[in-house]
Amino acid sequence: MATNGTNGVNHNASKYDPNFTDHVINLMAPETKPRHREILTSLIKHLHDFCREVELTQDEWIIGVNYVNSIGQAYKKNRNEAWRICDVLGVESLVDEINHKIVTEKGLEPTSSAILGPFWSPDTPFRDLGSSVVQDMPADGQLTFFHGAILDAETKQGIPNAVFDMWQASTNGKYDAHDPEHQTKNNLRGKFRTDKDGKFYFYCLKPTEYAIDTSGPSADLLKIMGRHPNRPAHIHMMITHDDYIGVTAQLYPNDDRWLETDTVCAVKDDLLLDFKPAKNDPHGAVLDCEYNVRLLSKKYKPDSTMLMGNANGERLPEAHTEKP
Amino acid sequence: MATNGTNGVNHNASKYDPNFTDHVINLMAPETKPRHREILTSLIKHLHDFCREVELTQDEWIIGVNYVNSIGQAYKKNRNEAWRICDVLGVESLVDEINHKIVTEKGLEPTSSAILGPFWSPDTPFRDLGSSVVQDMPADGQLTFFHGAILDAETKQGIPNAVFDMWQASTNGKYDAHDPEHQTKNNLRGKFRTDKDGKFYFYCLKPTEYAIDTSGPSADLLKIMGRHPNRPAHIHMMITHDDYIGVTAQLYPNDDRWLETDTVCAVKDDLLLDFKPAKNDPHGAVLDCEYNVRLLSKKYKPDSTMLMGNANGERLPEAHTEKP
Incomplete structure (x- = not known):
């Protein structure tokens, strides 16, 4: 005893x-x-x-009971508090990994997945390769020539006809839908179809860091943990192709100061971008960034669907309207 | 691999x-x-x-996110939904055990603790030994002579001057505060001080089973698990003494049909009551019930306090106003 x-x-x-x-x-x-x-x-x-x-202790348990009640009480349009708390505790990122991590018997992996976030839009238009997603250029924007290839992780060959759907916040940390005064609809959004060599290329901005909302129960939790509310700057991408398992991820400048401490725990080593000075770009880009994506054939996961296709059409869009 | x-x-x-x-x-x-x-x-x-x-899966995670939000949205006066869900999942009962379970090196234990529940009142009056807590006798009430002793678990001697604070619902499953049409204040509540031999005795009702609320997120959870919403009949007791560790518990008729499946998981083997026919009771009791309580000296837990003393005065009473 x-x-x-x-x-x-x-x-x-x-x-x-x-x-x-x-x-x-x-x-x-x-x-x-x-x-x-x-x-x-x-x-x-x-x-x-x-x-x-x-x-x-019973006191602590009662604090927990009151805290759980406060989460739903803070819920409102554009504020999904339970979702936000999951992000702070790494749960969305973990669930994303559980659902998308795939390794072949030979040890091959596609590009890592990262959380979709609340700002993907089903209305993003297709644009021509080489065009720009920047409809409203902010004064402090750094125009970037963004290019790369979507490759078969096994054959290393380019995949033609894959769709590179991208979206990003402007330099004020806001996405088009939440910033109608400064941004027209679909500013900083675009879908691009890869060419016969699997290549994509377009103009966008170097992304800007931003903080998630600093009020309410999720912010209280961050404070208790002594954590900041910042997300590293990022460009969202959602890659799809009929014959390949899709990848949804966020891409981060490799010099961002919040990479190690992202408040939603969504950074992975293979999602880093290297922005270099552009030389004599015909459209005036000041930066150049190359990123290649690896996909695996759907034969490895025949039932694979993207999140927005998987989810209940009524439930997910609502949950996804949050401003983070 | x-x-x-x-x-x-x-x-x-x-x-x-x-x-x-x-x-x-x-x-x-x-x-x-x-x-x-x-x-x-x-x-x-x-x-x-x-x-x-x-x-x-991501679908399941989103269901969970929406469910957590729904808990606080269901919160209102007299309805503490997070508390209720803790009860359904056994968390209040477990936290109660964690905070009150005590075993001496010789293997001695006091009477088991069970959850306080939301209906304890700080206003319950002291009553004389031998008096009745039944101010409003329901037509289907079974008057019971309830008696026993509060004993030192080590010496087996009676403890004089201990307080036996009791409360129970009427036969309609309601406590006084939630049933003003049928019950006067402090009906079925009373505090009794043990005599020089540690004995207490009073009249009350054989308790009646009741169901917790069957709407809202907690009820949805019960439905998913195929569980009923019923609590076994019970008499609440809160025993206190300056020199002994207090015990708060619920006492259940040993023939109750919900003992094994109590919806809030608060039944323990040493908290069962044996109701027997009364013989020639001078006040007309039809049942007789004896129950003895074992206490341990505060030397085993010098910092012991009861829940209502422990908790933040502003927080706990609010959380405790729920009708279950």
């Missing part, structure tokens, strides 16, 4: 009823759907283990 | 970034308070392990 000797009390943590968690799990009826049972069994186990592990 | 051979994909679960969870935890600043760090470290680990263990 483990004791610490003080006060003659047995402090063995296993003093707690060893059958309690199973008791709660076994309250589920036989007709509970198998996936519901699987998820709730794991959830109850981890929730109970958490309480026992930290020996949660 | 573990593979399952289909499609040439490596399905080893460890394919997920083994450093990601530590990365999120390590975002906490050095100045984070130690207890905050301890709690959030465990919370993040368990949350991430849960996601990986069930390989949570």
Whole structure:
């Protein structure tokens, strides 16, 4: 019997009823759907283990109860607080990895996935290769010639007819839909179809860092952890092709100061961009950036679909209208 | 390398970034308070392990995000939805055990603790031993002579001057404050001080089972699990004494049909009551019930306080105004 000797009390943590968690799990009826049972069994186990592990006090538990209530109370149009808290705790990024990480038996991997974020638009227009997504040039914008190839991760050959859908915030940290005073619709958005060699090229801005909202329960959580609210600058991309598994990710300048401490934990090593000075660009670009994407054939994941195709059409767009 | 051979994909679960969870935890600043760090470290680990263990899909994650938001949206006066969900998942009962379970080195234990629930009142009056808490007798009420002793778990001697504070719902499943049409204030509530032998005795009702609210997110959770919303009948008690560790618990008729499946998971083996027919009771009681309580000296837990004393005075009463 483990004791610490003080006060003659047995402090063995296993003093707690060893059958309690199973008791709660076994309250589920036989007709509970198998996936519901699987998820709730794991959830109850981890929730109970958490309480026992930290020996949660009743005061702390009540703080937690009030905190959970406050999340839904802070929810409103363009503010999905539970989503934001998942981001702060790395849950969206982890779920993204769980759903998209794929490694072939030979160890080949496509370009990493990163969270979609709330700003993807189904209305983004196709643009010609070589054109610019910059409709409204901000005074401090750095025009960039962005180019690369979409490659088959196995054959290393370019993939023609793949779609490179991109979107980015302007230098004020805002996306078109949330900044109607300064940006026309579809500013800094565009879809490009790769050429016969799998190449894409267009003009955009070097992206700018921004902070997520600093009010409400998610901001309180950041404060308790002594964390900042900043996201590294990034360009979003969503790559699709009929025969290849799609990749949705965010691309970050490799000199960004928030790479290591991204507030939503969405940076991966192979998603970094190297912006170099442009030389004599015909359209006046001051920077040049090359990035190549690797895709794997759908034969490795025949049921693969992108998030927006997977999700309930009514539920996801609503959840996705948030300003981060 | 573990593979399952289909499609040439490596399905080893460890394919997920083994450093990601530590990365999120390590975002906490050095100045984070130690207890905050301890709690959030465990919370993040368990949350991430849960996601990986069930390989949570993005659709499922979004359902979870929407569900968490719905909890606070359902919160209102007399309806603390996060508290209720904790009850359904056994969390309040577990936290209660974590905070009150005590075993001496000799293996002695006081009477088990069980959750306080939302209906305790600070205004309950002291009543004389032998008096009745039944101010408003319902037609279907079964008057019970309730008696016993409060004993020192070590010496087995009665403890004089201990306070037995009790409260119960009427036969319609409602407590006085939520049933002003049928019950006067403090009906079915009373505090009794034990006599020189540690004995207490009074008249009350055999308690009646009732169901918790069957609307809202907590009820949706019960439905998914195929669980009923019923609580076994119970009498609440809160025992206090200056020199003994207090005990708050609920006492259940041993023939109740919901003992095994209590919707808030708060039944313990030593909290069962045996109601027997009364013989020639001078006040007309039809049932007789004896229950003895065991307490341990405060020397085993010098800092022990009851929940309502522990908690923030502004926070807890609010959280405790719920009708379950």
